[in-house]
Ligand SMILES: Nc1ncnc2c1ncn2[C@@H]1O[C@H](COP(=O)(O)OP(=O)(O)O)[C@@H](O)[C@H]1O
């Protein structure tokens with residue numbers, strides 16, 4: 001589903017964030033990406049999102065060689081991928097409903113369809129009764145679940161998450177991870193960057209480990 | 221969980237649905253942009269006024285100029301062409317020539333002054349009766365005084381003069397064009413001043429709006445980043461800002477139309493009085509409904525232009541990092 005072929009990535013400042021990374025993530029898999037801070041986890045996800053371009057090598061996502069995706073094609077590409085961020089990145093002046101609806105509005109769904117899908121997504125993350133609330137009044141865990149609902153509302157085949165539990169206590173973190181497992185069980189390929197080894201090693205999924213931009217363990 | 225296995229199905233949404241959704245998003249963007257403007261009534265009102273004043277100046281000037289042009293086109297009967305006939309032309313043929321002139325569409329009145337009448341008038345008015353009497357022969361030619369119709373402008377009057385001068389019987393056709401030419405030149409000067417001032421102020425309006433939109437973009441930077449992250453195209457991100465520009469421009473145009481109407485109405489009372497004293501039909505005309513509508517449309521167009529300027533310069537700089 002996602003293939004990195006000898007990918008190197010150097011930021012303008014001259015620091016090598018990824019070095020010669022080759023790895024394949026199979027369809028319907030749930031994979032953790034771990035390593036110390038600065039190991040290159042976020043960079044790897046950003047390459048999949050086309051927020052950055054690799055310095056060398058190729059990234060192939062769902063059969064699409066990202067080298068061939070021009071600037072104009074980037075929005076289209078991003079619509080096929082759901083993303084969850086550590087700081088959830090919600091629109092603070094919009095309701096929970098409007099935040100979750102955003103990807104559908106962008107894709108041009110009929111607004112009745114939007115209503116159905118948003119409620120289905122909120123239902124899955126257990127926030128159906130908060131659709132009229134503003135993000136600020138929600139707890140950290142609830143905000144993150146809104147972020148997840150937004151990521152899955154367009155029914156993407158790939159779901160990326162960058163430190164989704166970074167700001168949450170262990171119990172809430174476990175709940176969030178359980179949500180990701182549920183999405184994975186219905187056929188979504190999930191890639192989660194997390195440095196919380198204690199949490200992810202309990203979950204029995206493949207773990208890819210980065211150190212200073214290199215893959216030191218790709219799990220099985 | 222009840223997920224259908226359809227996966228990413230954006231491409232499968234029907235074209236008709238997508239069109240309706242697109243229209244829907246336009247409506248949403250338009251309403252949302254208007255809401256944001258109305259949420260800060262004081263600063264929005266200031267922006268409208270600044271644009272309104274900048275637009276009102278050229279619009280008001282050109283309305284005044286148009287009124288003046290309408291006046292100068294009418295001349296109010298002040299122009300006369302003196303057509304001096306050749307000495308050999310007899311009084312009878314001079315009379316019939318005068319009748320021919322009278323038949324022309326561009327001639328209002330004709331007065332035939334025979335050489336005898338002219339001499340009598342001259343001796344009377346000049347006080348040189350003795351000298352005139354001592355003349356063996358009347359030195360004055362037959363004269364036809366031609367008044368052009370009121371609707372003629374300076375060029376047409378000059379054309380008429382040349383036409384009359386070209387007749388075989390005519391020695392000379394004289395028009396005191398000096399004041400007419402001066403007025404025409406003044407009008408032309410006024411027109412150009414309005415044009416230059418208008419161009420400068422219109423450019424100013426576009427820049428003001430561009431800057432306003434730039435600030436709006438800046439204040440919503442994080443939102444733009446998020447929208448781009450979840451796949452918003454440039455067009456999608458651009459839309460609300462273009463509407464913001466449109467609303468500012470339309471509001472500014474409305475303010476300009478009101479300012480101009482009020483100002484011209486305020487001026488029209490003394491101007492009408494003045495015109496009456498001078499026996500002129502001059503009156504200051506406001507922009508009227510169609511004129512006001514045009515000002516509003518102009519404002520809207522400038523708003524869109526300013527927003528486009530800002531959006532194309534600043535929006536692509538904002539990329540998710
Ligand atoms: N925008 C950037 N510009 C320059 N260097 C960056 C940028 N983002 C990350 N880096 C560097 O690249 C390396 C990898 O960073 P990152 O992918 O964020 O690691 P992680 O997510 O594992 O903490 C780090 O050394 C970091 O300093």
Ligand SMILES: [Mg+2]
Nearest residue numbers: 041042043162
């Ligand atoms: Mg990171």
